[in-house]
Amino acid sequence: MNQRKVLLIEPNYSNKYPPIGLMKMATYFRNRGDEVVFYKGDLKRFIIERIALCCINECKSLAPEIDWDVFYPAIYSYIRTRKGAVLEDIDYSSSQYNLLLEGKIVDAKNYYWSGEWKKHPEWDFVGVTTLFTFYWDITIDTINTAKLLVKPNGRLMVGGVLASIQPDEVEKATGIKPYIGVLNTPGEIDKDDSQIIDELPLDYSILDEIDYEYPMSNAYYGYTSRGCIRKCPFCAVSTLEPVFIPYIPLQERIKGIIEKYGEQKDLLLMDNNILASPNFNQIIQEIIDCGFGKGDKFIQPNTFDKAFENLAEGVNDRAYRRRCFKEIVSLYEKLKGKSDDAFTLYRAMDDFQIRDITTVTKDNLLRIYPVLKPIYEKHFRPQPRQRYVDFNQGVDARLFNENNVKLLASIAIRPLRIAFDDLKSRPAYENAVRLSVKEGIKDFSNYLLYNYKDTPEELYIRLRINVDLCDELGVSIYSFPMKYHPIHSESNFEIDYSHNRDYIGINWNRKYIRAIQAILNSTKGKVGKGTSFFEEAFGKDLVEFKELLEMPETFILYRFFFKWLDGVNSFGPEHWRRCWRKCMETLDEETKKEILDIIHSNNFDDEKIAKFDNPLIKELFSYYSSHRNDIVDPKSDLYKLKQQYDSHPTIALKRKKNK
Structure with missing residues (x-):
């Protein structure tokens, strides 16, 4: 079986959570022995990066006595900017092939700017994930650029949320027929392979290949069930996961992640309706067995040794070269000004040319490791920290009862997210909160959908209910008002509002939307406990709130x-x-x-x-x-x-x- 070159791409939008689908695909391809690269960022810069690396390899073959890795930033900059002055930072004068070397570098610049690279694509398989429909423009641009990167006999695969919700629109805009749904049957990519991609453990290493840092990190990500028994019209789950799967084993996947990438602090589960599962008791017990029972603590493992171990074993050189560099810099910053070991560390970094993340080499990292290992062990004193479980998509208030609340309270859940999308669900919602408080759960959160069929007054009432419950029950409820955006184009609109953030609900207008956004700007997007704080932000009653909506925007900001x-x-x-x-x-x-x-x-x-x-x-x-x-x-x-x-x-x- 020939090794393929695989490129996995997430478009350069902002998002909280890493691309779980691509992390599973990375595991799949590595299991088959393929070379895998993950990228999130400006694809033009990625293309220049690949050309610069190719140029360096060619220069190494001509003049191996020169340390070409240190010239990567200059070569990259020269290709990107075409500024001849940058060449002065590249010293190849000692080589007898200096004219040839300069020619190689100039050729690399011309190779990019002439578009010649488009005739020589590098990748056998390119996978592009997609997310929200309002990221349409950047997603379509990414797919169309990705088409230029795959070999003529290769494959470009587009999947994810947007691709599954609007496959016809994506195909029309790109010429690529997307994959719809999740990869939950064998042979989806290679007919001869029995692996079920959706059940594979995540490849955490790919997250270190990129500069982008996901806000939600140091957690196990996954599902213990799939799909939902509801068919809410504003939700995409029935399209993405049309079949409700009540149980997906968790424990073995977590064990695999620990062995390969180290232990993670929290457990972030993306089940869409966990309480609907008849296997809920079993799932809770498995969560406890994984070390996430109520009160369970986390002790940070030795990430320093793990990073260098994986680098030495060649798990993912592109990722662990960066990870090891970050570990060294983090250790230095921790010790600087506090310990004499900081000077020893700094001197070693200078001796082994550990200066820049773009120029550091695997060999130098492995050489410096024995020098730094005792310093790290001397200062590594992790303290126990509370673990948390987060059913990130929320739990269904209509399914709460005394039994399943007791089970929820037996794990380290924080916060407990309970859906409150409609004022009509108030009785079920309040009952769910009260049952949870009775079992000792004190921290809650929810997303409050607005700009759908609700009115502004209904949003205020839901927010007020949460503030009043906080005061009455002595708990913390953080509300996150979430503006509704259509997930499909609608024939009664001239504009396809699913591709932008401009949709205005039937009971809303542009001024009211901007007023809510201005208020949330001052509250950092969330509304917590505290009556005086709430009334200052949203008004003491509906009269003040409605007046606030009419108020000039800058008066609010x-x-x-x-x-x-x-x-x-x-x-x-x-x-x-x-x-x-x-x-x-x-x-x-x-x-x-x-x-x-x-x-x-x-x-x-x-x-x-x-x-x-x-x-x-x-x-x-x-x-x-x-x-x-x-x-x-x-x-x-x-x-x-x-x-x-x-x-x-x-x-x-x-x-x-x-x-």
């Missing part, structure tokens, strides 16, 4: 500044509020509708506003239009007032306390 400004030059939320109320009380219905249409469009065009002669209306619109640009314009008086406000130490302290 810079709320403390404009409150201060109310007392300085009569230009703040209280003055806006008086003007707003007077308009609503005195103007006729037709005029009010015209005003509200402009405000709700969130487009304060001068031409639209100019047609109003009423001084009261002009004053009202002045709050929306006059300061929107002024607050960031250094020449404006408002900007200068903001600088004065920010520099006042007493004000800064009050602002910090209120955050």
Whole structure:
């Protein structure tokens, strides 16, 4: 069986969790003896990186006496920028082949910029994952670029969420027919292979091949069930996982990960409806057996030794060369200024040319390891930390009962995420929270869907319910309002809103959406316990909340500044509020509708506003239009007032306390 060159790509969007599907595919291909590379980032830079590495290998064959690895940054930069001055950083004058070497480097630059590389694709198999539909543009661009990287007789495979939800649209935009769903039957890629890719352990090493760092790390990722018994119209699970699979073994996969990559602190499970599984008791027991029972602690393993062990064994040189470098730098930063060992470490790094992640070599890393190992062991004193289990997709409040809540409480669950997507589910939701608190669970979280068929008032009520439950039960509930985006194009819209983030629900408007986003900007996207904090952000009641939705956006974004400004030059939320109320009380219905249409469009065009002669209306619109640009314009008086406000130490302290 010939070794294939396999490239796995995640488009360069921002996301919290690593691509589990690609991690399983990496395991699959490595099991078959293939060379696997993972990339997330600018694909143009990746192409230049590959050309630069090829150039270095050719230069090594001509002049092996020169340490070409140290010149990688300069060669890469020269190819990317075409700046001849960069060549001065590459010293090959001592070689008798100096003219040939310079020619090789210039040829590499021309190879990229002429597009010649497109005629010589490198990869036998390219796999591209996809995620949310609103990442459409960057995803389609990635797929179309990936088409240039696969050999004529190779294969480009596109899968994941977007590809499964909109396969026809993806095929039309790229010419590639996507794979729909999960790889849960043998022979999906190679007919002669009996491996079921979806059941394989994850290859954690690929995460060290890239610069991007996923916010959720140091965890086991996986499923103990697949699919969902519900068919919610706003959810993609019924398309992605149409068959409900009640049990997927967990323990053996975790054992495999520990043996190869080391132990992880937390357990992040992405089951879509775990309480619907008839195997729930068995799943909970397996979670406990894996070391995630209530109160279980985690002691950080020796990641330093594990990284160098895997580098020596050739598990994934591209990844572990970077991982080992990071371990060394992390150790140095920990010791710098605190121990004499920092100087020893720094001197060793200099001796073995451990200076830059792009130039460090495997040989030098393995040579420095025996020098640094005793230093690491001397200072490595891990302390026990609490482990956590997170059913990340949430649990179904309608399925809670005393028995399954007792089981949930027996594991190290934190937070317990309970879905609260609709105000109609309030009785089931409150019952689920109360049952959980009775069993000792104190930390909760949920995503609150809005901009679907709900009203703004319903969002406020759901948020208020959580704040009140926190006060009543002495618990912590973090709410994350999540804006609904269609997952399919809809025939009644001229624009395909599934491919962007511009969709406005039937009971919402652009101004209200922006107001919610502005509020969440100040709360860092979440709403926690604390009545005073909630009322400051969202209003004391529905009347204040609805008024807040109408308030100028910058009054919300810079709320403390404009409150201060109310007392300085009569230009703040209280003055806006008086003007707003007077308009609503005195103007006729037709005029009010015209005003509200402009405000709700969130487009304060001068031409639209100019047609109003009423001084009261002009004053009202002045709050929306006059300061929107002024607050960031250094020449404006408002900007200068903001600088004065920010520099006042007493004000800064009050602002910090209120955050």
